[in-house]
Amino acid sequence: MLLFFNLGGGEIFIVLMAVLLLFGSKKIPEFAKGLGKGIRQFKDTAGDLQKDINNSIHDVKRTVEEEREKIEKK
Numbered sequence: 226m227l228l229f230f231n232l233g234g235g236e237i238f239i240v241l242m243a244v245l246l247l248f249g250s251k252k253i254p255e256f257a258k259g260l261g262k263g264i265r266q267f268k269d270t271a272g273d274l275q276k277d278i279n280n281s282i283h284d285v286k287r288t289v290e291e292e293r294e295k296i297e298k299k
Contacts, residue, residue: 244256
């Protein structure tokens, strides 16, 4: 049994047939291409956000370490 977002194989087939009827066979590749681009942009943005968060955490850790060393020298 194939489960994808809590959908079984038959339900996925019905959804795919509905998409085929709504968009036609010529529009589906364009639709898939747009969907793929959207997913890629989302992943890129999420990666950039994660990188920014990690950089901020690193900066804070470095600042805390520098201040700790200053305090220990006194």
